[in-house]
Amino acid sequence: MGTQQARRVAAVLIAASLALLVGCTGSSSDDAAGGTGTPEPSAAPAQLAVSLPDGAVDVPPATPLEVTVTGGELADVAVADGAGTDVPGSVAPAADDPSRAVWTPETPLAYAASYSVTATATNADDAETTTTSGFTTVTPAALSTPSIGPLDGTTVGVGMPLRVFFDDPVADKAAVESHLLVTTSTPTDGVWNWVGDAEAHFRPSTYWPAGTQVTLDADLYGVSFGEGVWGEKDRTVSFTIGRKHVSVADAAAHTLTVYDGDQLVQTFPMSAGSSENPTHNGAHVVLEKFDAITMDSSTFGLAVDAPGGYRTDVQYATRISNNGEFVHAAPWSLASQGSANVSHGCINLSTERAQWFYDFSQPGDVVEVVGSQGGTLSAADGDIYDWAIPWEEWKAGSALS
Missing domain, CATH: 2.40.440.10 (L,D-transpeptidase catalytic domain-like)
Structure with missing residues (x-):
């Protein structure tokens, strides 16, 4: 091959290589305009809702404090008393709805007290959203702690009913009774009966089975008895049914x-x-x-x-x-x-x-x-x-x- 012909072949190969290179790398219209592509949109902020509206008053101290998050995840719930002191508590998902969380204090909130709530959530971009609210618990006109028989730790016969004695007539018997929880080691069909306005008894349809362990959880703190009277504290009493x-x-x-x-x-x-x-x-x-x-x-x-x-x-x-x-x-x-x-x-x-x-x-x-x-x-x-x-x-x- 002559020198001139060799030069022509080399020129063709170079041109073909350049064409191939351009074809492989390509070019977008955005590149032609000097852009780098459309940026991803930012995530919407998380939405928070607290079950107790800001400024709520006369709140029963045992009322569950719930926080609902939409479009994100709950990061923290903090509660402080009127003096600004943190109230220890824990947060857990609601049993019936994972989008709701329930804050529970380590010890019950007080009557006639003010509290503030600060809840924080993050969205998909980890951006935080914070909401605050405050509430005041109810001020009772009177507090009541009932007496209970049998006494804790005693052994009684098969005919002894469980008895709860209140200081004064109970106006809202249904609310109180719903918080008198009886458990037994031997299943029974026991039912409460209000033998008077200030006295409730619990018994089965027939005498108690011998050897049964009976426990009453009177979870009455924060429960309204009606007419301004509220439960002063919770009580638990356990006793044993002896020989028949x-x-x-x-x-x-x-x-x-x-x-x-x-x-x-x-x-x-x-x-x-x-x-x-x-x-x-x-x-x-x-x-x-x-x-x-x-x-x-x-x-x-x-x-x-x-x-x-x-x-x-x-x-x-x-x-x-x-x-x-x-x-x-x-x-x-x-x-x-x-x-x-x-x-x-x-x-x-x-x-x-x-x-x-x-x-x-x-x-x-x-x-x-x-x-x-x-x-x-x-x-x-x-x-x-x-x-x-x-x-x-x-x-x-x-x-x-």
Whole structure:
């Protein structure tokens, strides 16, 4: 190949290489205009909403504080009291909606106090959004802490109801009852019944199963009882149901039969209330015991010096109602025990048998009186007449029925 021809071939190869290079790299219209491409748009700010609006007043201190985030993630929730001191708490997703978070204080918020809330969220670009609000908790006209029986840690018989006693009549019974939470180691069908405006009882349809562990969580702090009264604090009480002791006092047969569980352990001759002072029928509950006590007819309205009145010392007295009915030693009526009813309403036994029953009994045991000429145990007879109330009627006494 000549020199001139070689030069022509080289020129063609160079031109082809340049064309190929241009074809591979290409060129966009943006490049031609000198741009670098359209930038990605910024993410919208996260949106925050606090469940308590700014300036809210009369807030119950147990009200959940919820924060909802839209278009982002919650970063922090901080609560401070009126002095600016941080209130320790924790944040967790709401059980029914992960987009909502619930802030819970380590200790309950106070009554009549001011608080501020600062919530922060971030969007997809990690840009922060912050919202603040403040609220004031309610100022109660009065605070109330109920008494509870049985006492914590005690063991009681199968007939003892769970009882809650309030200082004053409860106006909003449904609100209070919804915060009286009962759990049992053996499932029961127990229900609350308001036996009075200031007293609620809980029992199953039949006697408690022996050995059951019963716990009441009275979560009443921050709960309105109505009419300006609020719960002062939460209380928890746990007790145990002991052995099943159910006795039957048959006034017609003049016998007291005593059972330990399902086993008959004693059959005693007895004397119940006379026709003038009959013992009440129905399930009585052992309330307390006295190894010695002075009985006085004036305690139920009959003067000691009136016809039929009395004042006498007795031994081994087991109280079974608050109307003066006991199982007790009565050596003076020994001749009538097993054949006639001559007492003022009590169950009379010999001294030896009364002592045995006294030693055997525990609060909450049951004495079912049958065959008496008297009426049935009722509210007029004191604290515990619960088992005389038919089950359907008992359930209707719940404020949540």
